[in-house]
Amino acid sequence: MIFEDRSQAGRALAERVAEAVGDVGARSIVLALPRGGLPVAAPIADRLAADLDIVVARKLGAPGHPEFGLGAIAEDGPPVYDRNNLRYAGVTEEDMAATLAAERAELGRRVRRYRGGRPAPPVTGRVVVLVDDGLATGVTAHAALRWINGRDPARVLLAVPVCSPQARDLLAPETDGVVCLSAPPEFRAVGYWYHDFAQLTDDDVDAVMQRFHHALK
Known part of the structure; x- marks a missing residue:
């Protein structure tokens, strides 16, 4: 499965995430790992009618x-x-x-x-969906999951378009579910599974965050 770009991957992932989250979608929060996770996370937050924020790792x-x-x-x-x-x-x-x-x-x-001075997103008692554009070793998502789990969420899901089987298996015990559209045995690298895997900038992060009413000061 080759994705056109991160946004298309997020749209493909959104329905699977909605099924996993269930009827609490609007009370959930989608947390992206910037920079690459944000364009994937935005369509998921739209589908759930959920808040969107970031975890910096x-x-x-x-x-x-x-x-x-x-x-x-x-x-x-x-x-x-x-x-x-x-x-x-x-x-x-x-x-x-x-x-x-x-x-x-x-x-x-x-x-x-x-964040421009905003506090870290509140996750206590909420269903949290952590999103990235893919997992190779999974070590960055692992640190983010440990941070989220230390703040007493109700449930934690990890959602990625593509991941290595090893990363999926490593991180599954840290979550209440891993939603991954493709876990090819010959993984290579995240960018291999995208036609367009352009490097993103801080301005790209601003554009997505501002659309979700988190305007930076």
């Missing part, structure tokens, strides 16, 4: 090889590490101190930029 890449994710952080939560990848890279959590500090600084910048 950052991958923690291996020292010298930032594309190789060893862990992630979300909002003000603790780092979540992939123990297998740490062992493979020969890296300890202590070795990640400089990377962690740098990514916390960038995460803080994005929180300020995207």
